[in-house]
Amino acid sequence: MVTLDDTVLTEAGLPASHQGRILLIACGALAHEVLALKRLNGWDHLDLQCLPAKLHLYPDRITEEVTKSVAVHQSTYSAIFILYADCGTGGLLFEKCKELGVQMLAGPHCYSFFEGNDIFLARSETEFTAFYLTDFLVRQFDAFVWRPMGLDRHPELRDMYFGNYTKLVYQAQTDNPELDVKAQDCARRLGLAYERRFTGYGDLAVEMARVAEG
């Protein structure tokens, strides 16, 4: 079994193991969930390569990095599937995937597909003052939120960033009391109310099943 280090997933990603005929190119923030689904379903024909999760801090680089990865791997796999949603690329990733002839996840971002895109869309009418964290982002809160926003050096900026938010919603992929406690602490640090919402793997599981059968 692959041992995952969140710092490595954030900074460097995860190389493909070259075992399996279908390659999933995913965000490093999804590695735990993708490998769990692979394991649970016995999808040994799916291989996984993760790009560094920190690309989310520079969404304009995601399309370029996905394109490079497809170019490197397309001759060695029978099919490639992109486990990114739009993720702040403003439709550019979707257009590029179309051009490359590869499919990608539907939806705007992981908060949406973990909850289920239809449910998330329906909620977004009334829940747009929520700040979302997933299991990965709770574990990596300081690396993805606190430090990049400069809140470690300038806590006085907090309300400029989060003043319009009302609550932090922790979308739990797993039942992990430790993460629940940590997520509550994240909410406290941001000055937001807290809600834990179990989502499981949502549309990610549905899409991976479809790819695995294809």
Place this chain on the structure above:
Amino acid sequence: MADDEIILSELSDDELVLQMHDDLYDGLREEIEEGVNILIARGWAPYDALTKALVAGMTIVGADFRDGILFVPEVLLAANAMKGGMAILKPLLIATGAPRMGKMVIGTVKGDIHDIGKNLVGMMMEGAGFEVRDLGINNSVDKYLNALDEEKPDILGMSALLTTTMPYMKVVIDTMKERGMRDDYIVLVGGAPLNEEFGRAIGADAYCRDAAVAVETAKAFVARKHNRPNV
């Protein structure tokens, strides 16, 4: 007091303005407020203090942000410092009658609560001599259109941070077209997930990738509008 501490009031005008650029860059609000007060006490016109000390300083910050030298936290600190200086200058600018470039109504679209970029644009537009009516966040098409009716601005600015909310800009522009008022306004759009192609596709006049570009674009469009013959 440290030996190397700079006493702003002991600096010449030129040295003080350069020091204020440095202080803005470092996000030092109190120093900026002190510098503005010194310039005014020395008889500077409020408009000169605004443009030569604050706007010029923020332009350096904006350029370094665009070049990846500064990041959002540093820009926010600089903006906060500029805000301090602007608060002193605003009433003086009104009293002394600074040149007016035009008027802008600006707001973040419906379903979106992100206002950092929008606030920066509003502040830089004010610094460039535009009168700005800020509608805040989560604006419906009716709120935008009511503000246009009330304010009769030259420019409508719309901002969105989310892929899910940016399509709402098209709703606003399409409604303006339906009501036959689209061509009465310059429509500028901005926000992290947007790009030029999106701006064109929804019928905006321009996509502005940052606050400095927004100011330059606004100036160019307003100049063009004012040069247009009345037919």
